[in-house]
Amino acid sequence: MAQGELKSSVLNRKRNPKSPVASRSSKKQKIAEHRKSLPIASEEERLIEAVQKNDILIIVGETGSGKTTQLPQFLFNAGFCREGKMVGITQPRRIAALTIAKRVAEECDVPLGQKVGYSVRFDDTTSSSTRLKYMTDGFLLREALVDRLLSRYSVIIIDEAHERTVHTDVLLALLKKVQRERSEIGGVLRGCQGRKVSPLKLIIMSASLDARVFCDYYGGAKDFHVEGRQFDVDIFYTVHPQTDYVDAALNTIFQIHSEEEEGDILVFLTGQEEIESVERLVQEKLKHLPEDERKLLPLAIFSALPSEQQMRVFAPAPIGFRKVVLATNIAETSITIPGIRYVVDSGVVKARTYDPNKGMETLDVVPVSKAQAIQRSGRAGRDGYGKSFHLYPERDFWKLEDSTKPEIKRCNLSNVILQLKALGIDDILGFDFIDKPSRYAIVKALAELHLLGALTDDCKLAKPAGEQMARLPLEPVYSRALILANQFNCLEEMLIIVAMLSARTSRNHFVSVEGDHLTYLSVYRELDEFLEERKAEKSEAKVEKIMRKWCKVNFVNSRSLKHARDIYRQIRGNVEQMGFNVSSCGNDMLEYRRCIAASFFLKAAQRQMDGTYRALESGEIVHIHPSSVLFRSKPECVIFDELMQTSQKYINNLTRIDPLWLAELAPHHYKTEE
Numbered sequence: 001m002a003q004g005e006l007k008s009s010v011l012n013r014k015r016n017p018k019s020p021v022a023s024r025s026s027k028k029q030k031i032a033e034h035r036k037s038l039p040i041a042s043e044e045e046r047l048i049e050a051v052q053k054n055d056i057l058i059i060v061g062e063t064g065s066g067k068t069t070q071l072p073q074f075l076f077n078a079g080f081c082r083e084g085k086m087v088g089i090t091q092p093r094r095i096a097a098l099t100i101a102k103r104v105a106e107e108c109d110v111p112l113g114q115k116v117g118y119s120v121r122f123d124d125t126t127s128s129s130t131r132l133k134y135m136t137d138g139f140l141l142r143e144a145l146v147d148r149l150l151s152r153y154s155v156i157i158i159d160e161a162h163e164r165t166v167h168t169d170v171l172l173a174l175l176k177k178v179q180r181e182r183s184e185i186g187g188v189l190r191g192c193q194g195r196k197v198s199p200l201k202l203i204i205m206s207a208s209l210d211a212r213v214f215c216d217y218y219g220g221a222k223d224f225h226v227e228g229r230q231f232d233v234d235i236f237y238t239v240h241p242q243t244d245y246v247d248a249a250l251n252t253i254f255q256i257h258s259e260e261e262e263g264d265i266l267v268f269l270t271g272q273e274e275i276e277s278v279e280r281l282v283q284e285k286l287k288h289l290p291e292d293e294r295k296l297l298p299l300a301i302f303s304a305l306p307s308e309q310q311m312r313v314f315a316p317a318p319i320g321f322r323k324v325v326l327a328t329n330i331a332e333t334s335i336t337i338p339g340i341r342y343v344v345d346s347g348v349v350k351a352r353t354y355d356p357n358k359g360m361e362t363l364d365v366v367p368v369s370k371a372q373a374i375q376r377s378g379r380a381g382r383d384g385y386g387k388s389f390h391l392y393p394e395r396d397f398w399k400l401e402d403s404t405k406p407e408i409k410r411c412n413l414s415n416v417i418l419q420l421k422a423l424g425i426d427d428i429l430g431f432d433f434i435d436k437p438s439r440y441a442i443v444k445a446l447a448e449l450h451l452l453g454a455l456t457d458d459c460k461l462a463k464p465a466g467e468q469m470a471r472l473p474l475e476p477v478y479s480r481a482l483i484l485a486n487q488f489n490c491l492e493e494m495l496i497i498v499a500m501l502s503a504r505t506s507r508n509h510f511v512s513v514e515g516d517h518l519t520y521l522s523v524y525r526e527l528d529e530f531l532e533e534r535k536a537e538k539s540e541a542k543v544e545k546i547m548r549k550w551c552k553v554n555f556v557n558s559r560s561l562k563h564a565r566d567i568y569r570q571i572r573g574n575v576e577q578m579g580f581n582v583s584s585c586g587n588d589m590l591e592y593r594r595c596i597a598a599s600f601f602l603k604a605a606q607r608q609m610d611g612t613y614r615a616l617e618s619g620e621i622v623h624i625h626p627s628s629v630l631f632r633s634k635p636e637c638v639i640f641d642e643l644m645q646t647s648q649k650y651i652n653n654l655t656r657i658d659p660l661w662l663a664e665l666a667p668h669h670y671k672t673e674e
């Protein structure tokens with residue numbers, strides 16, 4: 001059990017104001033009072049002056065000081081949105097863009113989508129009257145594909161820059177270039193849709209530990225510090241290290257529930273499976289408590305959850321209940337979940353690392369960084385005094401890395417390089433990254449894009465394939481699969497597979513001997529047929545209920561399947577817009593498997609004498625993951641979607657193919673004798 005050893009870090013103490021009142025005017029008044037009470041409120045004039053005087057400003061502030069919600073409003077009031085211009089604010093995560101935009105719209109007392117809006121992949125609420133636009137960093141990068149100078153923006157704010165997502169890193173470099181170009185041509189040329197191009201102001205917002213990096217990158221740019229946070233958070237550590245953090249988290253939840261004052265709990269765990277198992281364990285434990293102590297409501301939030309299900313954690317708990325939100329690091333930065341007073345930090349996070357040499361991803365549970373632990377604590381104390389329980393001793397906190405390694409140093413670069421190429425940036429090795437990925441990783445990604453047909457022999461963007469691939473919001477290998485499927489007349493099937501793989505659904509019941517891809521296809525189609533037969537059920541809630549029941553009977557994860565159905569609809573819209581005709585190969589699964597081989601030829605593996613497999617591209621010896629439907633049958637040759645190191649090197653999500661197809665369908669890469 002994580003016994004709290006009191007180590008409190010007391011900041012400027014201020015107690016929780018009363019709970020929200022129903023009437024609109026008192027709500028407005030409350031919001032106005034809240035805004036005035038934020039530490040940043042007294043800095044408005046000084047901040048605006050700093051923005052006016054500096055083209056690049058690095059703002060450093062504690063979590064909860066009000067940077068994200070207030071600064072854009074200050075800029076609006078200071079006239080930065082005149083003549084139809086916008087202030088754009090990027091966030092590393094879509095849930096942050098969504099919820100912050102909603103909050104700011106509420107503070108401005110306007111409907112979402114007018115003065116204040118958000119744009120994230122597949123979901124855009126902005127309109128021509130939007131002036132404050134919250135979006136993901138990836139969205140702004142895509143926007144640059146159509147408007148290179150980002151001419152609609154007078155100010156761009158890169159928020160949570162210290163998270164160093166790959167998109168943020170690319171934006172940091174791209175915006176430097178855009179800013180230079182805009183000041184050179186200012187007022188002379190016109191940008192997208194004939195808009196007059198004015199100079200661009202750039203604001204980078206970061207947690208304090210990493211600000212220096214950004215100041216240096218922008219040639220000694222000015223930094224601006226916002227002191228303080230609104231409410232105290234008392235920090236607790238365990239006396240001893242915990243051997244089982246899941247068990248410790250569970251005990252801490254129930255200890256808070258029985259001993260602490262009212263207030264909701266936010267627990268940081270590592271992934272969907274762990275969260276779902278803790279959710280079940282909480283429910284299980286509650287059954288053994290007396291009736292009046294059962295009022296604890298577990299809710300999950302992780303990235304594979306559809307948006308509307310993610311939003312459930314933001315609604316207040318029913319009266320008398322305490323919410324316990326079980327989250328991955330998706331809830332770590334930027335967002336405010338109203339009602340949270342207690343944070344439980346497992347101290348670990350699941351981190352993906354890509355090895356370009358082996359073409360392999362590893363997914364490891366690793367300790368968080370200091371910056372992450374501080375961000376986690378910061379989620380308590382946002383609407384009142386809070387407590388943060390870290391499930392490790394304080395001495396271990398001091399041993400943590402200061403910050404997380406930038407994603408650009410540990411991810412597959414092919415997607416980002418394709419985007420840079422589509423932005424007209426040809427010299428990738430010479431590109432001014434804040435932290436340069438290794439030369440090897442860049443060259444590997446360029447070679448992969450060339451093999452996928454996205455780049456020409458002299459490394460230019462191939463037309464139209466490369467352009468089409470850059471336009472689709474998917475990994476290049478999936479985009480290519482859709483383009484090929486169009487030629488193989490099985491686009492409908494490939495859309496389903498890509499959606500199912502993106503949503504990471506489960507497979508159990510409708511096993512196809514041909515492999516996991518086709519099993520996914522039959523899961524999706526079985527449900528479709530089942531719903532079709534019940535078309536009369538008009539209400540969405542009813543359809544969802546039927547769907548959940550069907551999933552339960554068939555051992556399929558209903559959340560993931562719903563997510564896959566959403567993704568399917570969205571990418572189908574994309575390819576239709578590109579003029580593709582979504583046709584189906586019906587029952588011709590041979591043609592479909594050949595299309596899989598043609599699309600994913602870089603991910604082929606062949607059985608060895610000893611029953612292991614050799615990944616043909618990297619030469620790695622790998623095993624079929626026990627959860628694959630081909631685990632027992634062990635076909636001679638397979639295409640895999642995932643190559644991952646956990647306890648061993650595993651391949652997963654497989655389709656059985658004929659090895660001769662590789663030479664036939666990817667002759668530029670395989671010779672027959674191979």
Ligand SMILES: Nc1ncnc2c1ncn2[C@@H]1O[C@H](COP(=O)(O)OP(=O)(O)OP(=O)(O)O)[C@@H](O)[C@H]1O
Nearest residue numbers: 063064065066067068069070103334336338382383
């Ligand atoms: N959706 C919301 N509902 C209720 N209160 C909110 C919401 N969003 C923000 N707030 C309030 O506004 C305060 C400031 O939030 P803001 O996101 O601007 O802070 P920040 O300085 O950007 O912090 P961080 O770096 O942690 O994102 C929060 O502490 C909280 O009190």
